[in-house]
Amino acid sequence: xxxxxxxxxxxxxxxxxxxxxxxxxxxxxxxxxxxxxxxxxxxxxxxxxxxxxxxxxxxxxxxxxxxxxxxxxxxxxxxxxxxxxxxxxxxxxxxxxxxxxxxxxxxxxxxxx
Amino acid sequence: xxxxxxxxxxxxxxxxxxxxxxxxxxxxxxxxxxxxxxxxxxxxxxxxxxxxxxxxxxxxxxxxxxxxxxxxxxxxxxxxxxxxxxxxxxxxxxxxxxxxxxxxxxxxxxxxx
Numbered sequence: 001x002x003x004x005x006x007x008x009x010x011x012x013x014x015x016x017x018x019x020x021x022x023x024x025x026x027x028x029x030x031x032x033x034x035x036x037x038x039x040x041x042x043x044x045x046x047x048x049x050x051x052x053x054x055x056x057x058x059x060x061x062x063x064x065x066x067x068x069x070x071x072x073x074x075x076x077x078x079x080x081x082x083x084x085x086x087x088x089x090x091x092x093x094x095x096x097x098x099x100x101x102x103x104x105x106x107x108x109x110x111x112x113x
Numbered sequence: 114x115x116x117x118x119x120x121x122x123x124x125x126x127x128x129x130x131x132x133x134x135x136x137x138x139x140x141x142x143x144x145x146x147x148x149x150x151x152x153x154x155x156x157x158x159x160x161x162x163x164x165x166x167x168x169x170x171x172x173x174x175x176x177x178x179x180x181x182x183x184x185x186x187x188x189x190x191x192x193x194x195x196x197x198x199x200x201x202x203x204x205x206x207x208x209x210x211x212x213x214x215x216x217x218x219x220x221x222x223x224x225x226x
Contacts, residue, residue, distance in 0.1 A: 033212065044217065045203065047215075099207075
């Protein structure tokens with residue numbers, strides 16, 4: 001079974017609008033971490049946001065927030081007020097207790113002017 | 114500033130050649146990782162290491178080996194390169210702090226002819 005599932009291969013959003021990128025995960029660990037990364041066309045992986053499995057509040061970092069629904073095993077990324085520079089691939093990842101990381105297949109986001 | 118460097122950005126090799134991909138981090142991180150990234154498949158973990166001389170298999174270790182003789186350096190070895198190993202290879206490192214992200218190198222795009 002896939003550890004991380006990103007069901008949206010591609011998404012479009014109008015500039016200044018908000019967009020939600022979906023991520024579901026599968027683990028039997030009680031303690032785990034969830035990460036989102038951005039990969040622009042230049043190729044570097046940029047860390048965006050982290051959510052720990054025991055964190056009670058949803059994580060926020062500037063225009064990024066993570067909608068964490070533990071019972072549903074989902075960790076969706078919300079980008080508010082989209083900008084042209086947000087156009088990139090976005091990857092959801094999970095770290096298990098073993099310290100192994102699992103990545104999803106990514107979502108390609110295009111921001112339309 | 115955090116720095117992970119990889120020995121080459123682009124590499125062209127022939128089938129059957131032995132290939133070494135080097136990764137160096139300057140953050141005194143315990144954990145280092147090798148991934149390959151392919152379109153539509155996301156990042157897949159090949160091997161990771163949590164200490165000098167220690168290694169753990171990831172999801173796709175077949176055809177690869179690794180070496181970690183010094184804390185700052187993690188090498189990926191393709192004993193006999195094959196065309197299906199043409200890919201982007203990403204190295205990452207991470208401290209022992211649970212909440213901290215991995216830091217990625219710029220990647221090596223390997224073409225095996």
